[in-house]
Each structure stands twice: as structure tokens, then as C-alpha cells.
Amino acid sequence: MRASLSPSGPAAAPHHAPRRPLYRWLGGAAMALGLLGGGYALVAQIAGERGIAPTAASADIEVKGITVDAQGKNAEDARANGWREAQRKAWAQIKGPQLSDSQLDALVSAIVIERERLGPRRYIATLGVVFDRSRARGYLGGAQQASRSAPLLLIPVQESGGAYIAFEQRNPWQRAWAEFNPGASRIDYVRLSGAGGDSLLVNFGQTQRKSRVWWRSTLDQYGATDVLMAFARLDHEFPGGPIKGTFTARYGPDSRPLDRFTLRAENPDALSAMLAQAVERMDQVFTGALASGKLQPDPSLRLGGGGEIDPAIQRLIDIGRAAQARRSAEAAIAAGEVPLIEAQPVAGIEPGEAQVRSITVQFATPDAASFDAALGAVRGAGGVRGVGVTSTAIGGTSVMSVSFAGSLEELAAALEARGLTVRRGANALAISR
Structure with a gap:
């Protein structure tokens, strides 16, 4: 084999002219891919078979993992007896009152076969039973009718071999x-x-962010009010051997821990069952946190849409700053010092205040830090009543809508006073550092 690869060996093949067009074609293809550049890379990040759509979103009541071992006159009779036994066990598991088999038949909307073995007169299976919520709620009391939480975005993160994966590729935890x-x-x-x-x-990077502007924008994309994080760390003892799973439930943009537990699968074939059990237990953790009041909405995510501060809150902030300035002046006078007092505009209380208008402002955002810095600089400018992000483009130019009490020129002057470079347009500004 080595002789055939060596250009000086006896088996070395000479270069023939018919192969040159292939080289030229490959070179042209490589050049075309190079010209595509970042566009090709971006498509590669979102293309492919990534998604796993939720397959179970019913409002019905589902009980999984019911094991049955039933006998009958034949295979079909044994299966029917096994399904009736599963219905009774599932109904008892959700603490339903005593009902006859015919009454349970009317409440059951589906039987899910997880695993089954069928013999001539025997039926062994693991089943799931789905009860119709509208028909079963009259028997179950208040536990199944309790109010639900606000919409919460779920981010499942799997850690295996030092890699953290959320939705970048399909994985068993997702x-x-x-x-x-x-x-x-x-x-x-x-x-x-x-x-x-x-x-x-x-992705996993999103779970580490602290910026409320980023979180507000992400949550708004999916109609959620807050976030839940489910971390799963899978440790394989050896190939084909037991798998230890460490699961951590977290809540909120600050990733506050709620609970942590471990499970074990004897082999890779049992991994799916272990993860399903972990999901059920995670749901119990989140439900318990909701009942105990731990899943309280984060106030920093409620300051208007896209980073805009509510005008009433802004007015209270300005009034507090003015009161603090007066106290400092009084203390300086009492000490015999001559204070230097700067005028502190208070939003919404001066007579004859200029009309508030909406002005579009473009700003360069090469990274997340510059995005936050630009928003902070504009919010701090005098006369600004609110800021709303209308377009986010990290690595490009983002756009915000600024509610300002004054004219376009006055806003430009206020931004220049904060050290920003301002370019003027038709009812629009472009700012940069």
C-alpha cells in the first residue's frame, strides 16, 4: 500500500491530461463556495434535520407506565382484559372515585401501547391511558382543575462529553x-x-445571558413571559454500559436553581425510559415551585416591550432624583457650603412641556455589549421618555424608536452631549461611538 502511494514507487500512476478538467472544476467549486462566504455559513447553521416537533400537546389527562399481565380465552380477549385492567390502575393513580368498567370506557379517549407481548391466551404490556378531561373533570375534584401558570419558555439543555446542546442538533433530552x-x-x-x-x-449561550433586553426580545418572539431551564448531564460509565443522569431545574433569566436529582439507566436501551421519568419529575419540580410561589414573574422583564420603560415608572425615578438633589442642597447649606445645583427635569410635571414625538434612531451593533451600551446611552439622554427596539441585528445596524419630548435637533443635541456621533436624516438619526 505504501508503494502505491509514493510518487517514486513502481506503482505510482502518471498524471494524465484527461484529469485536468476535474481539477479545474473542483477549483471553481471551491472559489464559488468562498464567494458565498458568510451567507453559506449562516444557511448551514439553520439548515438540516434539527427540529423535533412536540408530539403530545393535548389538554387531556395522560397516565403512563401502567404494567398489566392479563389472561383470556384467546389473544384478543386477553388484550381486552389487559386494557380494562390498565384503565382501572390509571384511574386509581389519579385518585378517581370508584367507577365501573363501562363508566371508565366512556372516560377513556385513547390507550397508548408503550410495550406489549401477546400470547395465545396471555397479554403482558406497558400501557398509557388517556382520559378525556371534559368528561373526567366532574369526578376528579379541584386538584385537576387548578389554575395554570403564565406561558413559560422551556429550554432543555443536554450535557454529554463536555458539549452543551439545546436545539443545535437533535438529542434524546429534547x-x-x-x-x-x-x-x-x-x-x-x-x-x-x-x-x-x-x-x-x-441555545446554551442564551441561558447564560443576563441582559434583560435580550431576554425580553427572545421571550416576545415566542409569546412567553418568563423562562424555565431543564439541564440534563449524561455520564456513560463505558460504551454500552450504565448511564448516570444528573438533572437540574432552573428558573428565570438569572438561572435560579430550583432542584437537582439523579437517575440511572442500566444500558443505552433504557435511556429513553430514564429521560421520560426525568421529564415527569422535572414537571413535578416546576409545579411545586409554582404552588410555593417561587415562580414569581421577574419585574425587570415587565418594563414595557423591547426595553421600553413605562412612563409612570420613569416619572417616579425622575421625582426621586430631584428630591435627592434637594436634600443634598439643604445639607450643603446647613454645613455652610455653597452648593452647585444643576437643574433636574422631572418628567410629566413641568408646565408647558414640549410635545412627545416618536423618532427613529439607527445604531451600529457589532456585538451584544454595544447593543446594551447604545440603549443605555439613549435612555439616559434628557427628554427621552421611552425606547423601543424595532429591529435587532447583531453584527450590523439595529433600529430603535425613541419617544422624545422635543424636536429632532434637540434629541440630536442631547445625544451629542453624551459623547455620541449623530448623523441627521428625515425624522431619523444614526448614532455611533
């Missing part, structure tokens, strides 16, 4: 959440499929 039926849960989960731009917006 699939377990996609197959989970939240119908009986008090948590209103917003579950993503991971297709399209989900892998760019919601």
Missing part, C-alpha cells in the same frame, strides 16, 4: 420533552421544535 404531554400539568410550557431560527435564538 425528544423526551417533545414526547411529554403537559395536559395534566399546571405549567403552561412554550415548547420549541428547534427548526428554523430556534437554534440561533435559543
Whole structure:
């Protein structure tokens, strides 16, 4: 083999002219890919088979993992007896009152076969039973009718071999959440499929962000009010051997821990069952946190849409600053010092204040830090009543809508006073550092 690869060996093949067009074609293809540049890379990040759409989103009540071992006159009779036994066990598991088999038949909307073995007169299976919520609620009392949470975005993160994966590629942890039926849960989960731009917006890096502007923009994309994070660390003892899973439930943009537990799968074939059990237990953790009041909405995510501060809150802030300035002046006078007092405009209380108008402002955002810095600089300018982000483009130019009490020239002057370079347009400004 070595002789055939050596150009000086006896088996070395000479270069023939017919191969040159192939080299030229390959060179042209490489040049074309190079010209595509970042556009090709961007398509590669969102293309491919990434998404796992949630397969169970019914509001019905589902009970999984019911094991039965039934006998009958024949295979069909044994199966029917096994299904009736599963219905009774599932009904008892959700603490339903005593009912006859015919009454339970009217409440059951589906039997899910997880695993089954069928003999001539025997039926052994693991089943799931789905009860119709509208028909069963009259028997179950208040526990199944409790109010649900606000919509909460769920981010499942799997750690395996030092790599953290959310929606960048398909993984068993995401699939377990996609197959989970939240119908009986008090948590209103917003579950993503991971297709399209989900892998760019919601990834492991997003769970580490602290910027409320980023979080508000992401949550608004999916109609959620806050975020839940489900971390799963999978440790394989050896190939084909046991798998230890460490699961951590977290809440909110600050990733506050709620609970942590471990499970074990004896082999890779048992991994799916272990992850399904972990999802059920995670749901219990989130539900318990909701009942104990830990899932309180984050006030920093409620300051208007896209980073805009509510005018009433801004007015209170300005009034507090003015009061603090007066106290400082009085203290200086009492000490015999001559204070230097700067005028402090208070929003909404001066007579004859200029009319508030909306002005479009473009700003360069090469990275997340510059995005936050630009928003902070504009919010701090005098006369600004609110800021709303209308377009976000990290690595390009973003756009904000500024509510300003004054003219375009006055806003430009206020921004220049804060050290920004301002270019003027038709009812629009462009700012940069």
C-alpha cells in the first residue's frame, strides 16, 4: 500500500491530461463556495434535520407506565382484559372515585401501547391511558382543575462529553420533552421544535445571558413571559454500559436553581425510559415551585416591550432624583457650603412641556455589549421618555424608536452631549461611538 502511494514507487500512476478538467472544476467549486462566504455559513447553521416537533400537546389527562399481565380465552380477549385492567390502575393513580368498567370506557379517549407481548391466551404490556378531561373533570375534584401558570419558555439543555446542546442538533433530552404531554400539568410550557431560527435564538449561550433586553426580545418572539431551564448531564460509565443522569431545574433569566436529582439507566436501551421519568419529575419540580410561589414573574422583564420603560415608572425615578438633589442642597447649606445645583427635569410635571414625538434612531451593533451600551446611552439622554427596539441585528445596524419630548435637533443635541456621533436624516438619526 505504501508503494502505491509514493510518487517514486513502481506503482505510482502518471498524471494524465484527461484529469485536468476535474481539477479545474473542483477549483471553481471551491472559489464559488468562498464567494458565498458568510451567507453559506449562516444557511448551514439553520439548515438540516434539527427540529423535533412536540408530539403530545393535548389538554387531556395522560397516565403512563401502567404494567398489566392479563389472561383470556384467546389473544384478543386477553388484550381486552389487559386494557380494562390498565384503565382501572390509571384511574386509581389519579385518585378517581370508584367507577365501573363501562363508566371508565366512556372516560377513556385513547390507550397508548408503550410495550406489549401477546400470547395465545396471555397479554403482558406497558400501557398509557388517556382520559378525556371534559368528561373526567366532574369526578376528579379541584386538584385537576387548578389554575395554570403564565406561558413559560422551556429550554432543555443536554450535557454529554463536555458539549452543551439545546436545539443545535437533535438529542434524546429534547425528544423526551417533545414526547411529554403537559395536559395534566399546571405549567403552561412554550415548547420549541428547534427548526428554523430556534437554534440561533435559543441555545446554551442564551441561558447564560443576563441582559434583560435580550431576554425580553427572545421571550416576545415566542409569546412567553418568563423562562424555565431543564439541564440534563449524561455520564456513560463505558460504551454500552450504565448511564448516570444528573438533572437540574432552573428558573428565570438569572438561572435560579430550583432542584437537582439523579437517575440511572442500566444500558443505552433504557435511556429513553430514564429521560421520560426525568421529564415527569422535572414537571413535578416546576409545579411545586409554582404552588410555593417561587415562580414569581421577574419585574425587570415587565418594563414595557423591547426595553421600553413605562412612563409612570420613569416619572417616579425622575421625582426621586430631584428630591435627592434637594436634600443634598439643604445639607450643603446647613454645613455652610455653597452648593452647585444643576437643574433636574422631572418628567410629566413641568408646565408647558414640549410635545412627545416618536423618532427613529439607527445604531451600529457589532456585538451584544454595544447593543446594551447604545440603549443605555439613549435612555439616559434628557427628554427621552421611552425606547423601543424595532429591529435587532447583531453584527450590523439595529433600529430603535425613541419617544422624545422635543424636536429632532434637540434629541440630536442631547445625544451629542453624551459623547455620541449623530448623523441627521428625515425624522431619523444614526448614532455611533
